[in-house]
Amino acid sequence: MISIEQQYSDLNQEKKAFSLISIFWTFFRIGLFTLGGGLAMATVLRHELVLKRRWIEDDEFLERMAMATVVPGVIAVNVAYLQGRRLRGKAGATVAILGTVLPSFFVILFIAWVGLPYFSRPKVAAFFKGCAIAVAGQLAFAGLTFGKKLLRNWRNLIVCAVSVVPVIVFNVHPVWTIIIAVGLGYFICRTDEPPGRLNDRY
Amino acid sequence: MQLLFKLFVSFALIGLIAYGGGLVAIPLIQHEIVGNRQWLNINEMTEIVAIAQMTPGPIAINAATLTGFHVAGVAGSVVATLAVLLPSILILVMITPFIERAGENKLILKLRQGTQLGVLSLIFFAVWSYGLAVVTDWRDLAIVVVSFLFLVAFEGKLHPVIVVLACGAAGLIIF
Numbered sequence: 001m002i003s004i005e006q007q008y009s010d011l012n013q014e015k016k017a018f019s020l021i022s023i024f025w026t027f028f029r030i031g032l033f034t035l036g037g038g039l040a041m042a043t044v045l046r047h048e049l050v051l052k053r054r055w056i057e058d059d060e061f062l063e064r065m066a067m068a069t070v071v072p073g074v075i076a077v078n079v080a081y082l083q084g085r086r087l088r089g090k091a092g093a094t095v096a097i098l099g100t101v102l103p104s105f106f107v108i109l110f111i112a113w114v115g116l117p118y119f120s121r122p123k124v125a126a127f128f129k130g131c132a133i134a135v136a137g138q139l140a141f142a143g144l145t146f147g148k149k150l151l152r153n154w155r156n157l158i159v160c161a162v163s164v165v166p167v168i169v170f171n172v173h174p175v176w177t178i179i180i181a182v183g184l185g186y187f188i189c190r191t192d193e194p195p196g197r198l199n200d201r202y
Numbered sequence: 203m204q205l206l207f208k209l210f211v212s213f214a215l216i217g218l219i220a221y222g223g224g225l226v227a228i229p230l231i232q233h234e235i236v237g238n239r240q241w242l243n244i245n246e247m248t249e250i251v252a253i254a255q256m257t258p259g260p261i262a263i264n265a266a267t268l269t270g271f272h273v274a275g276v277a278g279s280v281v282a283t284l285a286v287l288l289p290s291i292l293i294l295v296m297i298t299p300f301i302e303r304a305g306e307n308k309l310i311l312k313l314r315q316g317t318q319l320g321v322l323s324l325i326f327f328a329v330w331s332y333g334l335a336v337v338t339d340w341r342d343l344a345i346v347v348v349s350f351l352f353l354v355a356f357e358g359k360l361h362p363v364i365v366v367l368a369c370g371a372a373g374l375i376i377f
Contacts, residue, residue: 033363037260038223039321039328043353043362051358066318071297072221073290076260081294097287104259105283108267109276111253119253123374128256130345130373132336134366137349139329141362144354146322156319164323168330174222177327178320185316191308 018055018087020095026053027080027099032107036135038075042142045079055087062149070178076100159185205274206281212239213266213285220286223328224254224261225335231265241273262286341376345369 030048034041042065050061064086068078077097084096111119118124151157163181166172212234220227228251236247250272254264263286270282304310337343349365 032258033361033366034258034260035363035366036224036255036332037262037264038225039325040332041260042325047358047362052361062318063314066314066321067301069321069324070317071290071293072218073293074217074220074260074262074286075223076263077287077290078294081291082298085298097291101259101263101283101287104257104264105267105279107257107259108253108264109271109279111257112268112271112279116253119249119256126373126377127370128373129336129377130370131366132255133342133345133373134349134369136329136333136336137346137353137369138362138366139325139332140346140350141353143322143325143329144350146318146325150318150322156315159316159319160323160326163320164326167323167327174226174324174327177222177323178317181320181323182313182316185319186312189312189315189319191311191315 018092020088020091022053023084023087023092024095024099027084027096028103031076031100032103034076035131036138039069039142040135040139041076041079043138043145046142046145049083056083058145058149062146065146153190155188155190156185159188206277208239209270209273209278209282210285213270213282214288216262216266217286218289220262222324225328225331227262228265231262231269235269242269246272345372345376 026048030041030044034044045065046058046061049055050058056064064079064082068075068082071078077100080096080100081093084092084094086092088095151160159181162184163177166180167174167177216227216231216234219230231251232244232247235241236244242250250265250268251261254261254268257264263283266282266286267279270278270280272278274281333346337346349369352360352365352368353362
């Protein structure tokens with residue numbers, strides 16, 4: 001049985017954890033430390049939100065990433081909006097988006113102003129090639145993380161495998177992957193064990 | 203002023219259509235900026251895309267900032283960046299109330315599961331297409347595997363960005 005003091009302290013802790021400054025700063029770090037954007041940022045996002053800050057758990061994170069990916073628009077912005085809104089409503093959403101976008105905005109302006117010639121230097125290219133390769137590793141890691149959670153039965157495996165084939169083999173637009181997965185999943189998958197948990201607020 | 207408006211329209215469109223990740227968006231951006239508006243030639247576009255991929259942040263946003271700057275200075279970069287963000291925000295603002303009210307009925311649950319599986323598929327596809335584009339020989343593959351193993355081993359303890367920077371440093375040495 002938790003004492004009254006402890007309960008109040010926990011509540012205050014929670015309020016402090018979701019302060020606008022901490023939301024801004026967390027998403028600023030995410031915006032600054034993500035190379036490759038979109039799905040590649042899933043690993044960094046998870047590290048910051050789930051593992052480091054412990055603001056949400058994997059189930060909810062998976063849920064949020066899925067929604068952010070499915071909704072049209074830049075994935076990073078979608079995630080920032082949804083997650084920020086979940087934490088501190090519309091103010092949280094605004095602050096999260098600002099945090100995500102500002103670092104790259106200023107870095108790029110700085111580069112456009114000052115550093116464009118440097119980018120053609122071979123050593124710079126070599127460095128960024130190494131980074132790009134690491135991003136492939138990050139993507140693979142994101143696949144492992146989500147795969148562990150989702151591919152728990154053969155139905156899910158089939159849906160996943162079938163939905164990815166058209167894009168790889170026939171080069172259709174990725175939206176078809178989602179369409180096929182949702183359509184096929186509707187008929188095949190069972191919902192007794194939904195992988196993503198719903199929450200009261202988005 | 204008219205130029206800023208056109209910038210806004212073009213990048214709002216790009217923000218909307220850039221579905222499935224930045225890499226998929228690149229041909230669309232090229233089509234709009236080089237083919238349609240002719241603000242850049244293909245060489246300039248290619249350079250911008252390369253920089254957009256190397257800098258932190260989503261490719262679409264970086265491309266917007268860069269192109270905007272090239273076309274109309276700082277004002278252009280601000281307008282283009284705002285424009286590319288807008289579709290995401292507008293759509294989400296509109297549908298979030300519906301999601302919150304949708305609740306936990308069975309149809310939604312089924313749709314959610316399919317969506318998550320679809321996203322997982324997209325991740326696998328991204329690994330495939332990105333890997334194909336970036337990995338050229340066994341050294342590259344070795345770096346991918348090593349970085350992957352590091353991420354697995356130090357999950358939660360090591361910030362992924364450190365792995366990326368380390369691979370960059372490795373790139374300096376190896377390439």
